[in-house]
Amino acid sequence: MALLRSLLVATVLSTALSAVAHAQNAIPVNPTPSNAGGPLLQSFVSYSIEFAFFPDYAGNASYPNDFSNNLLESISAFSGTKPYIRVGGNTQDYALYDASLKVATNGTYIPSISKDYPLILSIGPSYFESYSTWPNTKFIHGFNLAKNTTDDRVKLLDTVPLVCKALGGGKLLYWELGNEPDLYKTSAQGHVRPPTWTESDYVSEWLNVTGKIGESMAKSCTEMATSSEYQYIAPSLAGTNNSLKPLTIWKDNLDTADDIALFSSHNYIGGATQPGVTLQGTLMNHTSTVVSVSKQIDEANALAQAGMTLPFILGETNSLYNEGAPGLSNAFGAALWGVDFNLYCAATGIKRVHMHQGTNYRYASWQPVDTSATTKGTKPPYYGNIAVAATLGDLTVDQVQVQHLPLPEDTEAAYAVYANSTLARVMVINMVQYNYSAATVDDRPAVTYNFTVPTSCAGVGVVQRLMANGSDAITGITFNGHSYNYELDLGKPWLVGNVTKDEITWVGEDGTFGVKVPYSSAALVQLSC
Numbered sequence: 001m002a003l004l005r006s007l008l009v010a011t012v013l014s015t016a017l018s019a020v021a022h023a024q025n026a027i028p029v030n031p032t033p034s035n036a037g038g039p040l041l042q043s044f045v046s047y048s049i050e051f052a053f054f055p056d057y058a059g060n061a062s063y064p065n066d067f068s069n070n071l072l073e074s075i076s077a078f079s080g081t082k083p084y085i086r087v088g089g090n091t092q093d094y095a096l097y098d099a100s101l102k103v104a105t106n107g108t109y110i111p112s113i114s115k116d117y118p119l120i121l122s123i124g125p126s127y128f129e130s131y132s133t134w135p136n137t138k139f140i141h142g143f144n145l146a147k148n149t150t151d152d153r154v155k156l157l158d159t160v161p162l163v164c165k166a167l168g169g170g171k172l173l174y175w176e177l178g179n180e181p182d183l184y185k186t187s188a189q190g191h192v193r194p195p196t197w198t199e200s201d202y203v204s205e206w207l208n209v210t211g212k213i214g215e216s217m218a219k220s221c222t223e224m225a226t227s228s229e230y231q232y233i234a235p236s237l238a239g240t241n242n243s244l245k246p247l248t249i250w251k252d253n254l255d256t257a258d259d260i261a262l263f264s265s266h267n268y269i270g271g272a273t274q275p276g277v278t279l280q281g282t283l284m285n286h287t288s289t290v291v292s293v294s295k296q297i298d299e300a301n302a303l304a305q306a307g308m309t310l311p312f313i314l315g316e317t318n319s320l321y322n323e324g325a326p327g328l329s330n331a332f333g334a335a336l337w338g339v340d341f342n343l344y345c346a347a348t349g350i351k352r353v354h355m356h357q358g359t360n361y362r363y364a365s366w367q368p369v370d371t372s373a374t375t376k377g378t379k380p381p382y383y384g385n386i387a388v389a390a391t392l393g394d395l396t397v398d399q400v401q402v403q404h405l406p407l408p409e410d411t412e413a414a415y416a417v418y419a420n421s422t423l424a425r426v427m428v429i430n431m432v433q434y435n436y437s438a439a440t441v442d443d444r445p446a447v448t449y450n451f452t453v454p455t456s457c458a459g460v461g462v463v464q465r466l467m468a469n470g471s472d473a474i475t476g477i478t479f480n481g482h483s484y485n486y487e488l489d490l491g492k493p494w495l496v497g498n499v500t501k502d503e504i505t506w507v508g509e510d511g512t513f514g515v516k517v518p519y520s521s522a523a524l525v526q527l528s529c
Contacts, residue, residue: 026512027405029426031454031529033418036403041311041351042395043138045075045342045388046084047365048316050358051142052091052117055104055130057357057368064133068368070491071382072134074484077493078389080396082134084173086315086354088142088236090189091117092179095144097155098122104130113189116323117358123159128166138173140233140315145178145209146192153209157216164221172224174261175232176315177210182242199248206234207256214259231261233315238266239295247302255310262351263308264315267296269341272325272362279328279471283319283337284431284520286413289344297348311351317341318356319381324363330379332520333433333471334363338384339522340429343391343415346402355385366491377486380468383477386484387466391417391427391524398424414449426451426525434519436470446518455511457529463503463515464524471520480524 049057059065076082091107098106104127107118131139141163144156181202184193193201210232218225235249246265254260269292270277282288300312319329319337328334342353357364360373365382367374392400398419405414411432417425428449464480477483481501488494495501505525507513517523 026450026452027407027414029405029416029423029451029453030403031423031456032421033401033403036401036416036418037347037349038351039399039401040346040392040395041313043079043081043084044346044352044392044395045079045385046086046352046354048086048088048354048356050089050091050117050356050361051087051095052105052107052121053357053359053368054087055127056359058130058133060104060126060129061132065368067376067486067491068366069134071366071378071484072137074491074493075386075389078386078394079392080394082137084138084140084352084354085134086140086142086176086233088140088176088179089316089356089358090179091121092142092176093144093146093192094119094121095123096121096147096152097159098124099158101125116361119189125162128162131163131166131171137171139167139171140174140176141167141172142176142179143209143213145181145206146184148192148205153212156209157212160213160216161220164217164224168221168224172229175213175230176234176236176264177206177213177232179236180238180266181235182237182239182244186243199244200252202235202244203249203252203254206254210257210259227259231259233262233264233313234260236264236266236315246299247306250303250306250308260310262313262315263300263303263310264313265296265299267292267314267317268319268321269337270320272320272322272329277320277325277328279331279333280411280431280433283328284333284433284471285410286340286407286431287410289337289341293341293344293348293350296350300349312349313352313354314345314350315354316356317353318363320363323358323361326362327472329363329381330474331471332380332383332468332473332477333431335380335384335387335466335477336429336431336471336520336522338381339387339391339427339466340413340431342384342388343402343427344404344413346392347404347415355381366486378484378491380474380477382484383466383479386479387522387524390464390479391415391425393417393419393424412447423453423457423527423529425527426453427522428515428517428525429522430517430519432519434470435472437472444518446516448514448516450512450514453507453511453513453527454529455509457507457511457527458509459507459528461505461507461513461528462526463505464501464526465503466522466524467499468520
């Protein structure tokens with residue numbers, strides 16, 4: 001770390017002495033989305049919340065978590081809808097219903113296996129109150145597939161009437177059965193299927209259990225058992241190179257009952273304890289993002305060639321698996337990664353992204369409650385979520401497409417956003433690592449990015465910045481001059497007095513404009529084309 005800091009300071013000094021800013025050659029932007037990804041689904045910026053911690057995030061009927069709701073509402077102000085919430089994750093497959101339990105959850109941690117979530121989990125009737133606390137929010141409820149004794153299946157079906165009631169009145173988006181079944185026979189948390197378990201075994205089991213859940217719904221909540229309402233996301237695999245292959249699962253007729261709405265896959269760009277993982281080399285690195293997402297795109301393309309026509313989403317994703325790493329996943333650099341990652345997904349055909357959350361998780365966008373390990377508050381990744389929502393705009397009004405604009409360096413990325421086939425916005429991310437805690441100069445280096453857009457865009461452009469003191473900052477972050485900190489107004493947008501908002505850049509009559517982007521920051525340019 002000392003060597004890294006020394007190298008960083010030397011780089012900052014050298015760059016600052018030679019020139020505070022240098023200019024890029026003009027980057028051409030197409031007038032139409034001819035090379036963009038397809039239209040995005042509503043609520044592209046969405047969340048996945050670890051099953052065991054959903055009551056922390058949402059609260060209950062008596063004590064709703066208004067802080068969480070305020071953050072969701074702030075994203076809705078840009079996107080037109082609140083983020084869709086998938087309630088699932090590893091603990092979805094540990095949860096067993098206990099009708100006599102007086103509290104929402106009772107979890108037992110086994111620190112030698114995982115310090116981050118309970119490996120033994122009971123949920124009581126009050127668990128389902130948490131679905132009532134966030135107005136105008138739609139949910140994906142995750143059922144347990146991993147626990148498969150006769151008694152386990154009875155407990156699963158006992159929850160059906162409760163969750164039906166909880167998600168009535170328009171709160172239901174979809175169902176999910178099982179989390180990352182491709183790890184069931186290899187997981188470090190414990191094997192729950194034999195080594196001989198195959199894709200066809202999984203498909204047979206999935207169809208059997210979803211059939212029984214559907215039968216139970218037909219008895220307890222008839223309106224949710226209709227073909228239009230009884231829909232799943234699946235198969236929710238951890239990745240493309242594990243023990244079950246998505247293409248084989250699809251060819252084994254997972255969707256025989258025609259009850260899958262979205263093909264869901266999971267993605268983590270790396271591991272929290274993997275050797276060589278760094279902020280600059282892993283997260284603030286566009287090539288790393290391209291390589292990671294390309295695996296999902298290859299998966300989606302193979303499925304499409306096999307006849308799968310469902311929208312492809314990331315039902316769970318974040319920076320580094322095993323709940324992130326301190327100093328990496330909880331730093332401002334991770335917010336910049338989140339902007340690049342989400343927009344690259346949008347530009348390559350992924351229709352929605354659910355960023356995974358959990359109490360005390362290092363990569364969490366916010367900490368919903370105070371614990372002995374972490375204080376309640378808005379974390380850097382949330383600001384990346386807000387910036388993505390602002391970049392995409394109102395998905396309920398416009399058909400939005402994103403085009404990736406290739407740049408020469410690993411440490412930069414740019415995107416054009418089209419609303420109803422008209423250029424609307426350009427986002428530029430400068431991911432050169434600038435650690436304010438190590439810098440010894442006042443001038444922060446910057447790059448001026450020049451663009452050529454259609455001449456119809458001539459006039460005023462508005463620049464909205466994602467800023468912090470540096471890539472290692474964990475506080476003092478703003479988007480377009482606004483803070484969303486818990487301490488200021490319970491997560492509602494708060495205009496910070498000493499930060500500029502809505503800067504002006506002029507788009508010339510020839511369609512050219514420039515925007516100066518400091519190291520470790522991003523700039524969104526709103527155009528009037």
